[in-house]
Amino acid sequence: xxxxxxxxxxxxxxxxxxDESVSQLTKKGIQVYVEKQAGAKAFCEDAxxxxxxxxxxxxxxxxxxxxxxxxxxPPVENEISLLNKKVLVGVYQPLYHPQIMKAWASAGLTVxxxxxxxxxxxxQAMDILSSxxxxxxxxxxxxxxxxxxxxxxxxxxxxGSIKPAKVLVLGAGVAGLQAxxxxxxxxAVVEVFDTRPVVKEEVMSLGAKFIEVEGAADASAAxxxxxxxxxxxxxxxxxxxxxxxxxxxxxxxxxxxPGKKAPxxxxxxxxxxxxxxxxxxxxxxxTGGNTPFTKNNEIINYNGITIVGNSNLAATxxxxxxxxxxxxxxxxxxxxxxxxxxxxxxxxxxxxxxCITHNGEVVHxxxxxxL
Ligand code: NAD
Numbered sequence: 001x002x003x004x005x006x007x008x009x010x011x012x013x014x015x016x017x018x019d020e021s022v023s024q025l026t027k028k029g030i031q032v033y034v035e036k037q038a039g040a041k042a043f044c045e046d047a048x049x050x051x052x053x054x055x056x057x058x059x060x061x062x063x064x065x066x067x068x069x070x071x072x073x074p075p076v077e078n079e080i081s082l083l084n085k086k087v088l089v090g091v092y093q094p095l096y097h098p099q100i101m102k103a104w105a106s107a108g109l110t111v112x113x114x115x116x117x118x119x120x121x122x123x124q125a126m127d128i129l130s131s132x133x134x135x136x137x138x139x140x141x142x143x144x145x146x147x148x149x150x151x152x153x154x155x156x157x158x159x160g161s162i163k164p165a166k167v168l169v170l171g172a173g174v175a176g177l178q179a180x181x182x183x184x185x186x187x188a189v190v191e192v193f194d195t196r197p198v199v200k201e202e203v204m205s206l207g208a209k210f211i212e213v214e215g216a217a218d219a220s221a222a223x224x225x226x227x228x229x230x231x232x233x234x235x236x237x238x239x240x241x242x243x244x245x246x247x248x249x250x251x252x253x254x255x256x257x258p259g260k261k262a263p264x265x266x267x268x269x270x271x272x273x274x275x276x277x278x279x280x281x282x283x284x285x286x287t288g289g290n291t292p293f294t295k296n297n298e299i300i301n302y303n304g305i306t307i308v309g310n311s312n313l314a315a316t317x318x319x320x321x322x323x324x325x326x327x328x329x330x331x332x333x334x335x336x337x338x339x340x341x342x343x344x345x346x347x348x349x350x351x352x353x354x355c356i357t358h359n360g361e362v363v364h365x366x367x368x369x370x371l
Pocket of ligand 1: 118119120121123124127129130133170171172173174175176193194195196223225226227229254255256257258263265
């Protein structure tokens with residue numbers, strides 16, 4: 001079996017697998033072909049791949065010869081028709097692109113989209129959303145500290161005392177929790193909102209204050225994810241966020257609902273109560289953002305408030321992001337490769353959970369329902 005690792009598009013600095021995970025595959029007799037310079041921006045050189053037992057090839061050869069292709073972002077459209085019957089493993093956001101999945105099914109591809117992997121205990125070692133969101137949460141705070149014109153920690157100095165920065169985190173999922181921990185390590189005072197009351201304990205154990213809003217919609221059937229809230233809840237939540245935001249220096253927003261547009265949690269009126277020099281890092285930018293002014297991949301200035309829209313912060317730490325992503329993928333591959341050969345068992349809930357297309361059809365129920 002030949003496994004191909006593709007170079008990502010120009011805007012991406014990560015690679016889907018680095019040398020240490022590649023060596024695990026080659027030791028098992030799997031041939032690994034790597035597109036030249038695929039890992040350069042992630043500090044994984046061609047020579048390291050070769051030392052791990054992989055062979056370097058041109059993209060066209062890899063597309064033609066591989067049985068299974070790894071990439072984070074999808075191959076370009078005109079390459080898809082060349083990939084008949086191949087297996088693709090990546091992050092394709094099928095909830096937002098069901099028609100593309102239909103086209104890939106018709107092209108005969110078997111597609112595994114790792115962002116659809118069920119969030120269960122057994123899946124933790126292959127959970128790319130978690131490994132990358134963890135980096136995003138950490139980097140969001142570091143970036144905010146860099147852009148914020150004041151200190152994060154409290155200081156008593158001979159020249160006067162400095163108050164600690166007040167950080168507000170909206171959404172305490174994986175990214176939000178890491179943002180809380182990082183902001184606390186830098187000495188900030190942290191307040192947190194989430195629609196899922198179950199995160200209260202985790203938030204408090206990190207030394208932050210959890211602000212409760214009564215009457216959240218029951219999300220118990222949503223696999224741990226958030227669901228859309230009632231208008232009454234949204235009104236009450238906005239009121240409480242407004243009170244916190246007027247005092248906040250830094251806001252990290254991470255609130256997302258899979259398959260939907262991100263909720264606008266910060267209104268224009270709220271922004272008008274924030275101090276100049278405040279910083280908002282909006283990790284939910286790719287799905288619309290949590291403020292009305294967020295622009296994905298842009299930094300804007302709204303009345304002296306810096307709003308950073310960036311849902312790809314993991315890519316700003318390509319070394320660790322790629323190594324962790326690659327290990328997640330390696331763990332997932334153990335479910336679909338047996339004795340060096342592909343064996344797709346859709347009775348396994350993890351395999352079925354992220355298998356979007358197979359045998360010429362869209363096989364994932366949720367994606368099918370969107371067509
Ligand atoms: P996410 O990126 O989908 O959303 C981020 C956070 O925003 C979530 O905590 C969500 O509740 C919150 N949110 C959504 N709408 C909101 C609103 N209107 N106001 C305030 N907050 C709002 O979340 P994620 O980090 O991907 O985590 C999703 C779930 O998966 C969590 O329950 C997490 O604990 C769980 N998880 C499980 C595993 C595992 O067991 N393998 C691994 C990682 C995460």
